[in-house]
Amino acid sequence: MFSVETRTVAGQVTAVGSAGPFTLIVDRPLEAGGGGKGFNGGQLLYLAIAGCVSNDLFREAPRFSVELDAVRVTVDGDFSGDPAVSEPVTYNVELTGRGDLEALAREVDRIAEIPNSLREGTPVSLGEIRIV
Numbered sequence: 001m002f003s004v005e006t007r008t009v010a011g012q013v014t015a016v017g018s019a020g021p022f023t024l025i026v027d028r029p030l031e032a033g034g035g036g037k038g039f040n041g042g043q044l045l046y047l048a049i050a051g052c053v054s055n056d057l058f059r060e061a062p063r064f065s066v067e068l069d070a071v072r073v074t075v076d077g078d079f080s081g082d083p084a085v086s087e088p089v090t091y092n093v094e095l096t097g098r099g100d101l102e103a104l105a106r107e108v109d110r111i112a113e114i115p116n117s118l119r120e121g122t123p124v125s126l127g128e129i130r131i132v
Contacts, residue, residue, distance in 0.1 A: 014038060042086070046075040049091055052114035057095070060108055066099035076127075089118070090127040105129045 006015040006026050014035040015026040026044065028034025039047065050073040061068050077089035093108075095101040109115065109126045 017044075042079055045086065046077060046089065048114050049073075049089065049112075049118070050075045052112050053091060053093065053108055056108045056112045057093070057104060060111070061097075061099075061104060064100055064104045064107070066097055066101060066104050068095065068097040068101075070094075070096040070132075086118075091115070092128040092130065093126070094130040094132055096132045101131050102129050 002019065004017060004019040006017045008015045012035055013028050013033065014037050017024045017026045017039075025038025026040070027036060027038035028040055030036035032040075034040070053073045054071050057071050057073075058068060072094040073091055074094075075089060075091045078087050079085065080087055093105045095105060105126070106129075
């Protein structure tokens with residue numbers, strides 16, 4: 001089971017998000033009444049996709065006899081409506097290494113936990129696989 005939390009800092013909109021010993025800053029942009037010091041919720045949602053895909057690429061690489069030197073995952077999307085919900089999300093993967101990098105990326109797209117969880121309500125598609 002996973003457990004995360006946020007706690008505001010000194011009565012401000014700015015909060016510290018934590019999961020066990022790990023932390024990050026959660027905030028709103030200055031123009032939206034925040035302190036502009038950290039990630040907003042939408043950024044965290046998209047960062048969850050990127051983080052999951054990145055971790056899973058490294059986790060699954062040995063199964064594909066792939067040696068990864070570097071991984072870059074970018075996630076693009078936006079929010080609209082009232083209440084605002086995520087529009088379709090696209091993520092791109094840039095891989096540097098040796099082996100069948102495209103097969104690895106396609107398998108991770110199939111099995112990655114966060115994208116698969118979001119696909120139940122928000123479409124997520126693999127856009128580009130860039131092999132460097």
